[in-house]
Amino acid sequence: xxxxxxxxxxxxxxxxxxxxxxxxxxxxxxxxxxxxxxxxxxxxxxxxxxxxxxxxxxxxxxxxxxxxxxxxxxxxxxxxxxxxxxxxxxxxxxxxxxxxxxxxxxxxxxxxxxxxxxxxxxxxxxxxxxxxxxxxxxxxxxxxxxxxxxxxxxxxxxxxxxxxxxxxxxxxxxxxxxxxxxxxxxxxxxxxxxxxxxxxxxxxxxxxxxxxxxxxxxxxxxxxxxxxxxxxxx
Numbered sequence: 001x002x003x004x005x006x007x008x009x010x011x012x013x014x015x016x017x018x019x020x021x022x023x024x025x026x027x028x029x030x031x032x033x034x035x036x037x038x039x040x041x042x043x044x045x046x047x048x049x050x051x052x053x054x055x056x057x058x059x060x061x062x063x064x065x066x067x068x069x070x071x072x073x074x075x076x077x078x079x080x081x082x083x084x085x086x087x088x089x090x091x092x093x094x095x096x097x098x099x100x101x102x103x104x105x106x107x108x109x110x111x112x113x114x115x116x117x118x119x120x121x122x123x124x125x126x127x128x129x130x131x132x133x134x135x136x137x138x139x140x141x142x143x144x145x146x147x148x149x150x151x152x153x154x155x156x157x158x159x160x161x162x163x164x165x166x167x168x169x170x171x172x173x174x175x176x177x178x179x180x181x182x183x184x185x186x187x188x189x190x191x192x193x194x195x196x197x198x199x200x201x202x203x204x205x206x207x208x209x210x211x212x213x214x215x216x217x218x219x220x221x222x223x224x225x226x227x228x229x230x231x232x233x234x
Contacts, residue, residue, distance in 0.1 A: 045142035185227035
């Protein structure tokens with residue numbers, strides 16, 4: 001009889017201890033506040049990219065390919081004289097031209113690209129104007145180099161943490177606390193968002209003037225700090 005009583009008492013004690021676990025878990029999250037801080041800055045583009053292309057058509061595909069190759073080789077030879085510019089070949093493709101009924105091939109058209117990249121905008125602009133005597137403008141855009149991007153992201157990470165700490169202190173004071181503990185913190189990059197004029201406008205400028213004034217524009221980078229703090233109450 002006594003043995004059965006002790007077993008029942010032990011079982012009740014165990015059940016009671018398990019029942020208090022949710023309450024303890026809730027208490028551990030008491031006075032927790034989720035906060036978010038965000039910082040951003042504009043970074044100037046330091047790389048310029050230009051795509052030029054040759055496009056021609058001919059009834060003989062072999063002659064067309066030879067003509068395109070000669071045009072490309074001449075352009076590449078000229079471009080490689082500019083030591084400040086990185087030169088590479090882009091896509092090259094050809095396709096047939098059909099008659100009005102779409103049945104007979106009447107000729108061939110071929111298109112080939114030359115891509116240029118540089119941090120020296122003046123040199124690349126001058127070279128582009130020279131190459132456009134035989135090539136056409138395919139596109140132009142600007143970017144931020146990896147070293148500059150990393151440098152700005154690292155600086156913003158520190159600013160994001162400082163902004164989160166300031167907001168955490170403000171929330172603690174508003175709740176009447178005398179301090180806080182950091183429960184979690186996540187740092188997220190919002191990526192680079194372009195803040196610049198359209199490429200089409202720049203292309204028009206390039207085609208209407210030999211060496212236009214380049215406006216590279218900027219990109220906005222954003223870093224956010226999302227976290228949870230536990231306010232310590234007096």
